[in-house]
Amino acid sequence: MNHDLDVTSAARNWRVDAAAAPTPAQVVGELFARDVLTLEELKARISKPEYGSLRATLERxxxxxxxxxxxVALAMKTWAMERGATHYTHWFQPLTGATAEKHDSFVSPNGDGLAIATFSGKELIQAEPDxxxxxSGGLRATFEARGYTAWDPSSPxxxxxxxxxxxxxxxxxxASWTGEALDLKTPLLRSMEALNQAVTPVLRLFGASxxxxxxxxxxxxxxxxxxxEEYFYxxxxxxxxGRTLFGTxxxxxxxxxxxxxxxxxxxxxxxxxxxxxxxxxxxxxxxTRHKEVAPGQFEIAPIFETGNVAAxxxxxxxxxxxxxxxxxxxVCLMHEKPFAGVNGSGKHCNWSMGTDAGENLFEPGDTPHENLQFLFFCAAVLKAVDEHQDLLRVSVAGASNDHRLGANEAPPAILSIFLGSELSDIFSRLESGQGGRGPEAGLLGLGSSVLPPIPRHAGDRNRTSPFAFTGNKFEFRAVGSSQSISFPITVLNTIVADAVQTLTTELEARLSRGLALDEAVGEIVRGTYSAHRRxxxxxxGYSAEWHxxxxxxxxxxxLRTSIDAIRHLNDEKNLRLFGRFGVLSERELAARQEILYDIYFKTVNIEGETTEAVAQTMILPAAVDYLVDLGQAGGSRAVRSTLAEVEAAADELYGALQLLREQNRALGGDEAHEKAHxxxxxxxxxxxxxxxxxxxxEKLVADRHWPLPTYRQMLFVK
Incomplete structure (x- = not known):
């Protein structure tokens, strides 16, 4: 194999057709959301009462x-065909973590040898894939094929x-024929409603409409x-x-x-x-777009959107x-750890809560009222994360993410919250009963002697923290780059809803005893921080001392590995939590646990068999070929020494292959969790x-014999 030719091809084998880039004005005025059926676009195509009915669904x-x-279906079809669409599909998120789609044509024969374009309300609302x-984790038997996709009007x-x-x-x-969720989107929508139902009562106590x-x-x-691409194939x-199983x-x-x-x-x-x-x-x-830490690694980041749309x-x-x-x-690699020895990839989820009036509930404000809210909701997050460390870890579980979590590039598997020095000082002063202003500059006064001032910026950032407050949001940094964010956000919504609901009950009890709002919030924040400051x-977060x-x-x-975490998904407290808020039933939760085990097993099983095949059919033959070359090269000291090293490494590879072959054949049991273990x-x-x-x-065999592109080539040839 001529690797010099490979390098040249990889570096030069691409062309970009010349095209005029749109101007910033065109991006804002013409391009942005051009291929989205926005509410404004729909409003222009249906009657006012129909639009009002749809808005009531979306907003209330x-x-x-x-x-x-x-x-709506007629308007949608007309709009789509005007933009060149010939087919439509219900686009959904099954429990594979990917998306799924089945395309149907707008064109239908009309019986006289001609065709018309049709799309009915029934076709919009519901379809039936297999x-x-x-x-399904047991929710559907193999012979039970019926399932339904249903339009989600909350996402355009x-x-x-x-x-x-x-x-x-x-x-x-x-969803299944029995109405159980077979996807990631349904629980996400349920969790968003649970969060709304839990948070709005306390907002009314703070004066919201x-x-x-x-x-x-x-x-x-x-x-x-x-x-x-030259190297990928x-x-x-x-x-x-999706990852390199070999490579020095x-x-x-x-x-x-x-x-x-x-x-x-x-x-x-x-x-x-x-x-x-x-x-x-x-x-x-x-x-945002930029180079990331590892060679060949990059990042793209959007701004905030509603949770289900963001997913x-x-x-x-x-x-x-x-x-x-x-x-x-x-080729774009989304795997969490495509290359050993350099940083892996994550998907940092910046999570917050907002009202339909545009208020960010984690934004420190200018008034005592706003900062009372801020402290209350921050305390709820502390409580939620502490009480549900297991669920947050399960939400990012997967064989691929295990390679990344805990390495010196990503947060550890231990859940903790970073508040920043100034916000930590706020909570510490609250707990100790101190009032007044701390030594830091740039703080906002609460207008109460009970509560200390709030910082606009919470201090430095901590890249080793899995869950960090970063000014007006919490950043969940443990999510893997290839994962759907739907389940992590479902968990966050649900556990915070639970914490807010509990603290709201405590707040109502204190107010009913005659405490002023600031005093009642101060007591709750102080008690919550004391109970959950651990x-x-x-x-x-990387240090052995912290662990x-x-x-x-x-x-x-x-919970160092995903297998350690997944077993907690169906703990009694989690069954009660998801059941109480109607996010996931006991059967739906059990199904997800089974699927997590099954996907873990299948992922590693595929990797194990691929490792065996590549080592047996590519790497070992390359070593043997080189040994033949060395044997014919004469008896110099350099040749003898190299031959001995290659021979020893080849024998080591052969022995390791025999062990891997045995383990690949032994499944460990019949159940998914047994195979995963x-x-x-x-x-x-x-x-x-x-x-x-x-x-x-790889370090010994001559380059002309080595059958795989190396890290040196893949990471640096762009």
Whole structure:
């Protein structure tokens, strides 16, 4: 194999068709949301009463009036066809973590040899894909195929374009014939309603109107790697598993710290610009792009949106990045750890709560009233995260994310909250009963001697914290780059709803005893912080000292692997929590636990068998070929020494392969959780043994014999 030719091809084998980039005015005025059926666009196409009925559904949660479905469907079809769409699909999020779609044509024969374009209200509201073909965790038997997708009017319809056409995508939920959720979207919508129902009563105590609605808002940063397409298809491990199962560290990685925020290569910048234009057309408000820490790693970040829309947009963003990269001779890798020895990729979820009046409930304000609210809701988050560490860890569980969590690049598996020095001081002063102003500058007075002032900026940031307050939001940094954000946000919404509801009951009791609002809030915040301050930590989350303190002194959970975490999903407290808020039933929760185990097993099983195949059919033959060359090269000291080293490494690889082959064949049991434990405890260590031997060989075998593109090539050739 001529690797010099590979490098040249990878660096040069791309072309960009010359195209005039839109001006900023065109992006704002013409391009943004061009392929989205916005409410304003729909308002112009249906009657005022019908639009009012639809708005009541969207804004007040009223049941959708089926009588307006035909009118909306006609407007939707007309709008889509005007933009070139020939087909439509219910676009949903099954329990695979990806999205699903089945396209149907607008064109229907009319019986006299001609065709017409049709799309009815019935087709808009409901479709019927095969439910048994998706993971159901036992909710559907293989022979029970019936399942339904149903239109989610809270998320706008949009158009996906391809080289010679377009498709209308209608965001939908997915449920079984018995009404149980088979998707990630339904529990997310339920959790948003639970949060609204829990938060609005306390907002009324703080003076909000009875018509106020509350939603969770999310901005999810997306990290990813780009490698030359030339290399991707020469790596069976990348093609099959999304990560490199072999590869020794290159002489240069990220140790020079010169990649983060560095100059973006023209090829990559062209890709980014192309992708951003498509995302703008889909109404996705991407704001930031930059190089990340590892070579070949980048990030894109949108601004805040309503939680369910943000979840939809995250899935679309990943799809657009993957598809667009191919146009530039690149492949976009979303895996959490595609390369060993350099930073992996996460998806930091910036989570907050907001009202329909545009108020951010985690924004420190200018008045005592606003800051009473702020402290109350911050205290609720402390309580929620402390009491439900297990659920937050389960929400980011997965075989791929296990490679990233706890490494010196991502937050540890131990959940803690970083408040920043100033906000930590606020809570400490509250707990001790101190009033007045702390020594820090730039604080906002609460106008009460009971409560200390609030900082506008909460101090420095802590990159080792899995859950950090960052000024007007909490950043959940443990979410993996390939994961859907729907379940993590579902968990956050639900646990905070639970905490707010409990604290609201306490607040009402104090007010009924005649306490003033500031005194009552002060008591609640003080007591909540005292009860849950163990979850607050501002130091180095990577240090061995913190791990020891967290487990032994604070009693925090350290669920190191996903298997350790998944078993807690169906704990009694979690069954009660999700059941009380109507987010997930006991059967739905049990199904999700089964699916998490099953996906974990299948992921590692595929990796184990791929490791075996590549090592047996590519790496070991390369070593043997090189040994033959060395045997024919004469008897010099250099040859003899090299031959001995290669022979020893090849024998090591052969022995490790035999062990891996045995573990791949032994499934560990019949149940999903038994198989998952087996691959974690036996297959992963056996894979590591094979890799160590193979990576040793990579440093010894002549380049012309080595069958796989190396890290040196993949990470740096752009």
């Amino acid at each position: 949660g009223e049941r959708l009036d089926p009588r307006i479905a035909d009118t 439910a048994s073909s998706f993971p 319809a949009f158009i996906i374009r391809h080289a010679n056409g377009a498709t209308l995508c209608i965001p939908a939920v997915f 009875a018509g106020t609605r509350v939603v969770s808002t999310v901005g999810a940063e997306q990290e990813y790697f780009l490698i030359a 020469r790596r069976p491990d990348l093609v099959t598993t 560290r290159p002489p240069r990685g990220q140790e020079l710290e010169d990649h983060y925020f560095g100059e973006i290569p023209d090829r990559v910048l062209s890709f980014m610009t192309d992708a951003e234009m498509q995302l703008y057309a889909l109404g996705i408000p991407v704001k 939809d947009h995250q899935q679309l963003l990943m799809q657009v990045l993957r598809n667009t990269a191919r146009r530039y001779g690149l 979850i607050v930590f501002g130091g180095d 020891r303190e967290a487990e032994e002194e604070r009693g925090l959970l350290n 087996h691959v974690r405890d036996h297959v992963l260590p056996a894979m590591d043994g094979v890799r160590q031997a193979a990576d040793r060989l």
